[in-house]
Amino acid sequence: MSAAQETENASAEMAAEHILGDYLELLPKQRETFDIAQTRVGERASNNMPRKQAYDQHMYTHMMAQKSVDPTEVGLADTPPIIFLPAPYPPCVTPDSDLSQMYVDDLRIATHHRGKYLLLRVFAPPIRIAGIHLLVEDVHGDYLRLALYLQYPDLVESELEDVFSEGTVLLVKEPCCRLHTDETCGVRVDHVSDVEFIATDDERVPSCWKTEQKDSKTTADTLKQEGNDFVRKGMYWAARKRYTQALRISSDAIETEVIKRNLALTHIETQDFEAALKILGYPTLNSHDSSCDRALLRASQALHPLGRFEESLEVLEKYCLLYPGDDKATHRLKQARMRKIEMTTGDYDFKSMQKLAGRLEPPLMDHADYVGPVEIRESKLHGRGLFITRDVEVGELLLCEKAFCYASGKARPATLFHLEATSVSKGALAEVILRTIHKASRNPSLASRILSLHPGTYKPCEVQTSSVQPVIDSFFIEAVVNHTSYFCRPSLKLYEEEVLKRVKPSAERKDCGFWVLPSYINHSCLGNCQRSFIGDLFILRATRDLPKDTELVTPYVLGSGPGFEAQMRKTWGFTCTCPLCLYTKTLPDEFKSKETKLINSIKCYFPAGGVPASALTSVNKKIIANLLDKLEAIYRRPAKEIPRDNLAELQLAFADDYLLPTDDTRVIDYLRKSLESVGFVFKPGSSPKGFRVVEWGHHEAATVRTFIKLAEFFLVPSTEKRREDVMYFWKECAEMIYKIWVGENETFTRVYTTSTWGRPSKEESERMAQTFHKLLNMKGDDT
Numbered sequence: 001m002s003a004a005q006e007t008e009n010a011s012a013e014m015a016a017e018h019i020l021g022d023y024l025e026l027l028p029k030q031r032e033t034f035d036i037a038q039t040r041v042g043e044r045a046s047n048n049m050p051r052k053q054a055y056d057q058h059m060y061t062h063m064m065a066q067k068s069v070d071p072t073e074v075g076l077a078d079t080p081p082i083i084f085l086p087a088p089y090p091p092c093v094t095p096d097s098d099l100s101q102m103y104v105d106d107l108r109i110a111t112h113h114r115g116k117y118l119l120l121r122v123f124a125p126p127i128r129i130a131g132i133h134l135l136v137e138d139v140h141g142d143y144l145r146l147a148l149y150l151q152y153p154d155l156v157e158s159e160l161e162d163v164f165s166e167g168t169v170l171l172v173k174e175p176c177c178r179l180h181t182d183e184t185c186g187v188r189v190d191h192v193s194d195v196e197f198i199a200t201d202d203e204r205v206p207s208c209w210k211t212e213q214k215d216s217k218t219t220a221d222t223l224k225q226e227g228n229d230f231v232r233k234g235m236y237w238a239a240r241k242r243y244t245q246a247l248r249i250s251s252d253a254i255e256t257e258v259i260k261r262n263l264a265l266t267h268i269e270t271q272d273f274e275a276a277l278k279i280l281g282y283p284t285l286n287s288h289d290s291s292c293d294r295a296l297l298r299a300s301q302a303l304h305p306l307g308r309f310e311e312s313l314e315v316l317e318k319y320c321l322l323y324p325g326d327d328k329a330t331h332r333l334k335q336a337r338m339r340k341i342e343m344t345t346g347d348y349d350f351k352s353m354q355k356l357a358g359r360l361e362p363p364l365m366d367h368a369d370y371v372g373p374v375e376i377r378e379s380k381l382h383g384r385g386l387f388i389t390r391d392v393e394v395g396e397l398l399l400c401e402k403a404f405c406y407a408s409g410k411a412r413p414a415t416l417f418h419l420e421a422t423s424v425s426k427g428a429l430a431e432v433i434l435r436t437i438h439k440a441s442r443n444p445s446l447a448s449r450i451l452s453l454h455p456g457t458y459k460p461c462e463v464q465t466s467s468v469q470p471v472i473d474s475f476f477i478e479a480v481v482n483h484t485s486y487f488c489r490p491s492l493k494l495y496e497e498e499v500l501k502r503v504k505p506s507a508e509r510k511d512c513g514f515w516v517l518p519s520y521i522n523h524s525c526l527g528n529c530q531r532s533f534i535g536d537l538f539i540l541r542a543t544r545d546l547p548k549d550t551e552l553v554t555p556y557v558l559g560s561g562p563g564f565e566a567q568m569r570k571t572w573g574f575t576c577t578c579p580l581c582l583y584t585k586t587l588p589d590e591f592k593s594k595e596t597k598l599i600n601s602i603k604c605y606f607p608a609g610g611v612p613a614s615a616l617t618s619v620n621k622k623i624i625a626n627l628l629d630k631l632e633a634i635y636r637r638p639a640k641e642i643p644r645d646n647l648a649e650l651q652l653a654f655a656d657d658y659l660l661p662t663d664d665t666r667v668i669d670y671l672r673k674s675l676e677s678v679g680f681v682f683k684p685g686s687s688p689k690g691f692r693v694v695e696w697g698h699h700e701a702a703t704v705r706t707f708i709k710l711a712e713f714f715l716v717p718s719t720e721k722r723r724e725d726v727m728y729f730w731k732e733c734a735e736m737i738y739k740i741w742v743g744e745n746e747t748f749t750r751v752y753t754t755s756t757w758g759r760p761s762k763e764e765s766e767r768m769a770q771t772f773h774k775l776l777n778m779k780g781d782d783t
Contacts, residue, residue: 045107045177045185051143054184055124058135062127081130082415083149083430088458088475091191092173099173101204104142107177109185118172118187119198120146121209126164128157131188134164139206145186146172148195150474153434154270155237162238169198169205192441193472201248220250224259231265240266257295264298268305272442276302283311293322297329300336306443307402309339309368335366343368346397350744353534354492362408362511363490363535370400371517379551381522382574383454386552392542394696395736398529398552403513403536404446405439405481407431416478425482428512433481436514437474444470449516455479456573483572484519487512491532491539491742499702500751513538523568524553524578526643526698532743539743544696553578583642591634595646598631602650624654625666632677640679643698648677652706671710675703693733701741707734708752 047054092099094115102116120136123143127133131149155163173194175187189195200210227242243263250256260279267276282299296319303312313336320326320333342348348367357363373392379385392398407428414430417423425433440447447470451460458479487510497503515538518531529552532539540552556572557564565575575581605624631647655670672682679697711730734752739745 040179041108041110043109044105045109045144047144047184049184054143054145055135058124058127058133061129061133062125065127065129082417083130084417085149085475085478086178086188086190089176089190090460091471091473092194093471094174096171096173096196102175103140104138104144105140107144107175107185107187109177109179112174112176114174116174118175119204119206120144120170120172122164122166122168122170124166125161128160132160132164134170136170139208145184146170147186147188149188149190150434150437150478151189151192151195152237153431153438156235158233159235159237162235163241167200167209169200169202169209171196171198171204190474191472192437192474193470199244199248218245218249220246220252220255220259223249224255224262227259227262227266231262236266236269240270257292261295261298264295264302268298268301270442271305271439273302273306274443274445293319297326297332300332304332304336304339306445307343307369309336309343312336313340339366339368342370342400344370346370346372346400348400348744350534351746353537354744354747357490357535360535361410362406364406365402365535365537367400367402367537369402369517370397372396372398374398374517374552376517376520377551379522381524381551381553381577384520385522386517386520388542388546388548388550388552390548392546394542394544395739396542397539398542399517399538399540401515401517401538403515403538404450405432405435406513406536407435407511409510409512425478428510429482429485429487432485432512432514433478436481437472437477440477441470441472447472450477450480453480453484453516453519456483480519481514485512485514486518486531486538488533490534492534492747495701495738495742496751499705522551522553523556523572523574523576525555525576525580526578527554528552529554530740532741534743537743541740541743543699543740580642583637594634595631598627598634599646599650602627602631606650606653621666628654628670628673632673638679639677640681640695640697643678645678645698648674651677652702656705656709668710668713671706674706678703691729696736699737699740701737704734704737704741707731707737 049057089112096117099115099117102113102118104118106116107113118138120138122134123137124135131147132152134146134148135143136146137143152163172187172189173196175189177185178188179185198205223242223246227239227246230236230239230242240263243259243266247256247259247263250259260281264276264279267273267279277299280295280299280302282295282302296315300312300316300319303309303315313333316329316333316336320329323329348370353365353367357365373389374386375389376384377387386399388398409428411428411431414427414434416425416430416433418425436450440450455476456479458476460473460476489510513533513536518538518540521529521540528543528546528550529540530543531554532541557567568574568576602624605620628647628651631650632644635642635644635647651670651674655667655674675682675697678699679695680693680699681695681697682691683694684691707730711727711734713727735745735748738748738751
């Protein structure tokens, strides 16, 4: 991102914060208006403002939204959207045929008109400020303000006036009349399925509106050409409108098929994939001529993003047999075959994926979902969870899922402000909420995956489908995404910062994504699986060997104490009952005080920024070793049950930063201890490597560094293969932890090249091996 873009984004964000502050100051007035409305429930909703005055005011706001008075300032159209959400209300679940018509004059203040609908016509250009604001009228000429929120996030400004042009007819289901702060009335719609575009030839449209819109000079070919022009400009909503109109008046069979394919393209480009397949007549694809072959290619474009790769592969194979010279189709066929392999085997080219993800912004990847040995079941922890269906080994790939929706943290920040809960969803999270509502509303099969997820405390409506289109409860989706989405950064980049450079992660805004199957994973501070991210792909691997029927758990956040518990209750509505949290609650204050005192005493010898190992005297080393032993002695529960993270961190720091290579016994001892303090169990073995890992412990990304340090002691030019095998054993352990935390191990050799490792002498390496065997034998016999 360029400096200019960074400045622009920063200016936009500051403008958003400033405007949000202004709105917060107006909240008392908003609440006062709400209270007034409650006292006038059921009163007739009359507009005190004359129609002409309302129109003039609307046009002035429209002009201000199009440009800034001062070009150096952020204007209304450039300001990041700030959307104020009202108290949640259910969408209309009644089929259109069972609704009866009402008119503007029938509206009553603060009343939800169940079982009714309004038929309205747009008579002024639309305005987008957070929502889409329209002036509309009914057949009697009575006007009202109509505001559409949480809808059409992909509709670019240049298309807005075309899609909602004057004369556009809308059907608003079960409208709720709201009182504005100026005491005028209007209707706000937050559910996508509560508004429908109505064709001018629909029998519900008044004849006077049809007469005004009729144009006998317009032909299907003219409309098709206009649509083609809009497609070339990337204005797919405007093109869709032209193709739809052309389709209604086309009388030529071949022309009709061409228009259908073009119309299907506009639906694909606006993520309306299932509608595109319906337009094409998939799966039959009946046609009057060979243009059916071309429809196969278009169908594959809609099937691919729906994750229906086997069907996409089938239609592409048919098409490529007919047109073997079509290079684009051949490339798509290759991609579909790769996606099928990924979907069925979990075999991904992770190395290429890492390179591509590093170049894309946002990093949206074309890859299939892989569902390994996991399934959803009822959980003893909370609701439903994700369980493994067979024994799995440490590092095994359990799941790889492409984000349902994903937004970059560098994107222009949006804000959703919940008036009732006084909570805020900002930036990438707000963008993911908007995009998820949009995508789910257009693809019923995808929406069905979300409807079974947990929305926290929100109570969704019981009926989720109607006879015409899926019912989309925007507040339900907002609650689900808020409850289950992940803020994320590329795992490889995070690893390089935290482990290799040993610095705090950069303060750049995080990306955010929403994944469906991972949403079922329950929380435990002592997780048994680890998530990682490559682009918008969520990767899940086992952190230890797990027996069949184990529930997968992972920490949502890390922490302890009253503040941590309060955060868990506020965000997810429960208190963690994992063994670590239960154990922590039972610790007496005397133990906590003693632990804190010992930790602080040890840290006194580890200055901020570190000191050269040679500067640490032998006396200080003995003092540190003695304090570490005392700290280790106060713990009673086995480390494989309750990890001792603070102790492990200090032991590793002592071995890694403050002991010289000549302190070989201490180095190897404290490296081992740091691993055992988080639950690793090593046993002597009969293999050439001499030992093995029995328990993998509760590791973290930095654990790789510990294993690399061990491997360095055996990295010597030696003809004795056993020493090389020992080195490779520790390297394999490091590579395993790396794979779990980064998501793959194909970049391990790039990150860790042997040329960067220290090279002790052959004698030192031999002495280290003997020392480690001796220490292992002191811990117990092979089992």
